[in-house]
Amino acid sequence: HNTYPYLHKTDTDDMVPLVIEDLNSYGLCVLDNFCGPQLGRAALKELLCIYNKGIFQDGQLVAKSKNDAQSIRSDKIMWVDGKEPFCVNIGTLLKKIDGLIMRANKMPNNGKLGQYLINGRTKAMLAVYPGSGTHYVKHVDNPNHDGRCITAIYYLNIDWDVQKKGGLLRIFPENESNTVADIAPLFDRLLFFWSDRQNPHEVQPSYDTRYAITLWYFD
Numbered sequence: 001h002n003t004y005p006y007l008h009k010t011d012t013d014d015m016v017p018l019v020i021e022d023l024n025s026y027g028l029c030v031l032d033n034f035c036g037p038q039l040g041r042a043a044l045k046e047l048l049c050i051y052n053k054g055i056f057q058d059g060q061l062v063a064k065s066k067n068d069a070q071s072i073r074s075d076k077i078m079w080v081d082g083k084e085p086f087c088v089n090i091g092t093l094l095k096k097i098d099g100l101i102m103r104a105n106k107m108p109n110n111g112k113l114g115q116y117l118i119n120g121r122t123k124a125m126l127a128v129y130p131g132s133g134t135h136y137v138k139h140v141d142n143p144n145h146d147g148r149c150i151t152a153i154y155y156l157n158i159d160w161d162v163q164k165k166g167g168l169l170r171i172f173p174e175n176e177s178n179t180v181a182d183i184a185p186l187f188d189r190l191l192f193f194w195s196d197r198q199n200p201h202e203v204q205p206s207y208d209t210r211y212a213i214t215l216w217y218f219d
């Protein structure tokens, strides 16, 4: 597989053209250094604090082992709206992502993005893959027109080395049969992709604890 030349270092202060260009060309967009290490680390700290309170939901049931007592659980999640007192920095991060998506959606000549009128989003889903091979099987986020049009994932993994820790997100764009998009879940990286059948994707087995915050935008 060859992979996409879509990786952007966002030193330019206006990311809107990048988002429009890449969503139209590749159906996905990767923005690095999205909000800077300060806010990124503050958001990670809040996520860790919530996670260590043990209030995340149990991980998804992936495979029942032989005896029912154990079952392999995968990603653990928790939904927040970002206004909670323990999510101040996560809330600031979410506002930045909302602002970018809304500006891109309103921009004239924004191609396919103009076909949507984004008028809301889900709460933020905090997701932790606890390592030891936890993964997410190949799937489509919105296979049956539930209204979600764009998936936004913000990664918080400092010093993440995919060679050692796995946890790669692999997207299989439907109209690119021999091309995949391999996205490492790097700290302060923001990813957008169309949520529908255009983008089947999988989270490959992770061998360290892997943190992400996901939003789905509705039209």
Ligand SMILES: O=C(O)CNC(=O)c1n[nH]c2ccccc2c1=O
Pocket (backbone or CB within 6 Å): 075, 077, 127, 136, 141, 153, 168, 169, 185, 201, 202, 203, 212
């Ligand atoms: O973390 C990633 O890189 C990609 N992650 C996903 O595609 C993904 N997609 N759909 C979900 C639904 C419920 C709980 C977790 C998930 C989830 O991690």
Ligand SMILES: [Fe+2]
Pocket (backbone or CB within 6 Å): 139, 140, 141, 201
């Ligand atoms: Fe997904």
